[in-house]
Amino acid sequence: MNQELGPIASILRHVVLLFGALIMLSPFIVMIVTSLKPQSEILSADFTLWPKTWYAVENYRAALTSTPLLLYMLNGVIVTVAIFVLQVLVALPAAYALAKLRFRFRGLMFGAVLLCLLIPMHATAIPVYVLLFKLGLLNTYASLILPFAISVFGIFLMRQFFLTVPDDIIDAARIDGMSEFGIVWRVMLPTAVPAVIAFGIFSVVAHWNDYFWPLIAVGDRNLFTPPLGIAYFKLDEAGTNYGPLMAAATIAITPLVIGFLLAQRRFIEGITFTGMKS
Amino acid sequence: MADQAYSRPAVRGGAGRGGLRWFDPVAAALAGPALILMLIFLIGPMVVVILLSLTDYQLGAASLSFVGLHNYAEMFGDRTFQKSLANTLIYVGVVVPCSVLLGLGAALLIEADRRMRGFYRAVYFLPVMATLIAMAIVWEFMLHPQFGVVNLTLEAIGIPGQSWLQNPSLVLFTLCGIGIWQSIGFNMVLFMAGLTAIPSDLYEAASVDGANRALDRFRLVTWPMLGPVTLFVIVITSIRSFQVFDTVQVITKGGPNKASEVLLHTMYTEGFSFFRTGYAAALTVIFLLFVLALSALKVFVLDKRTHYA
16 A cells, blocks of 8 residues: 555545544643643633743643652652563563473463453452452552563563574573573573563553552552542642643653654554554 | 583473473473462452452451352342443443544555655554543543533534533543544554555555556455454454543543443442442452453454464
């Protein structure tokens, strides 16, 4: 489908796609524009794209000072990075064992991985909550991180990738005296970098944006992640102090949006590649 | 120097199944952590949630007793649950066809020509990336009856504004709209992956056979080749739509008067606001049955025909 369209078809294509683009972008436009306006202008009945009075500094200052928004962002980074690192540490050796070793319960274990792929996060929430409650771990970073340390999807994805790595490389490493863990990290990981990046993007996007689990697991504001922080900011301000609220929303989505704009192709590949997981 | 067995060519462990040791310390060290975490956080909880659904357990209570199917009986007689299940099915029934068709349309139109392709792709994909909670709050503001930009725009072109989130007969469909807005880009990139997988000589062959109009090419080549991808996208979007929660929790809390109550929100309220753990577990089991049925469809019917070797 790489041929160019004729002039009329081309114009029609742009008309339809630009109209759609306007709708897709409208919440982002409204969010940013509103974050630059004073309340009086926001509540007036005529919407202008260009603020009559610039109120950006005041709104963004309010967003950053009336709630510890930067702390929430830091929590978001801590939680998403810790989850991803643990997922890789747990999943890669398991994926290697499933792809390249023969051991007694390999079939059973792979069956369990496939079964677990079907389990949605929400279905395990109640028992995991009760477990963390009994262990006294609710309201800690651990409660935000530990339940996601295991990614059966990561195991599945990496196993598929490792299957394509030739056995000769592994044998050569063994003859050189490398341990099996050495093989995982020094031989398999370097061959799997694109797959790990795709998985990483999927993982970070999912956990940065997750609202359901943090809402359940933490009540202490010092542990809030950005989605929780925004939701409570709205509650605190009774949802009507729109300028700072939109400024806070803008700040919360900025890291991922910038990452996306810088590495569009990788992001889209990562989400498409991992799209089979819901 | 490595253990003798490791220097064996290709795979370790010797010939035949009988030659495998009961306990292999290397395999256990590599796969053990993953297996233990799977048991603690996935398989164990699945078993426990089913067992809990048969009890009257309340979080923090000292004891619990077995109540058989009482929770399920109560659930099916409860108006909130009936409304919640019906709303969830309506939500899925609206969001899935709309977002799949629009995603397909966007993918076809964007891929039809090179001009501005990257720009359109980025714009349509942006809602997939953006934190839904933040965007839900923006949508709530845009849908405000008096000064929301949606009503202001409609009134400017002569259409009366609506109370999108306050009117019980509109609110669910308004949330559907937000769900569609968020899912189009996701479906679009899945379709694009499907489109690029179509060999271009098929188009050449079709044009040799006289299929020169875009519509003919779509009917003869694109659509038959996209069929399996489309089924796949429908199932994935159905599963994702079943899990609708964020927009409901932050915008409507299921209101007004349960008009936008959905399964996960009912489960959340019962389990984590009222701490009726056993009852919430029963709700989870119902939710799970729907998702598993859809997942099973994906695994057993679709994956065989489409994806990974």
